[in-house]
Amino acid sequence: MSALPSLPRLPRPPLPAVLLPGGLRRRIGERLENFRVPDFTVPARLAKVAAHLPQQPPTLALTLALNLALDRILPRDTLAPLTGRHLQMRVLDAGLTLDFTLGDGGFRRAAPAAGARPDLVISATTRDFIALALREEDPDTLFFSRRxxxxxxxxxxxxxxxxxxxxxxxxxxxxLGLGGR
Known part of the structure; x- marks a missing residue:
């Protein structure tokens, strides 16, 4: 068998910031600095479909994000009481129910046992979870407003x-080089 010829290395594309002229880059930066998540709700028909789809892909995306944050911004020792506990995140308007747990290797999908209730269930809409992640909303404010x-x-x-x-x-x-707000 002959060896496959090596392909030439393609140049790396420039970062998006390099592609934008200075004034446009500044205006986009200013708009992103003041960006607020608009009020929205996932359409009911879409939520009905999503509720019947496998929940594993969005759960894997959630656990991947949590694992990227683990030990970087989420201290593992502080989260130790979550180890082995069944956690559930319900995205109310999207029809999603994400079951996960914290183990020695980090966060992972949890298979809910028949008839067993999760140790902790956190519920909100898609918009409110995004606002929490972006620090637009305080958890206490959302909690006391029952959102x-x-x-x-x-x-x-x-x-x-x-x-x-x-x-x-x-x-x-x-x-991360994003500057403070």
Missing amino acids: LRMEGDTELGLLVKNTLDAVDWDALKAK
Whole structure:
């Protein structure tokens, strides 16, 4: 068998910021700096379809994001009480129910046992979860306005809330070169 010829290396494309002229880049940056998640709800028909689809792909996306944050911005030792506990995130308007747990190797999908209830259930709409992730909304504000619900072990719920509150998001933005707000 003959060896396959090596392909020439293609040049790396420039970063998007390099492609934009200075004034346009500045205006886009200003708009992103002041961006707010608009009020929206996932259409009911789409949610009905999503509720019947396998929940594994969105759960894997969630656990991947959590694992990327683990030990970087989410301290593993603080989250130790979550180890082995069944956590569930319900995205109310999208018809998604994401079951996961924290193990020695990080966050992973959890297969719910028949008849077993999760230790902690966190429920909100897609818009409110995005606003939480972007730090536009405070968990306490959403909780007291009944837009964020926690059911089950209240100690675990407080641990999750306090861990998110303790993250120094401005330091993380600076570390990533995104600047503070």
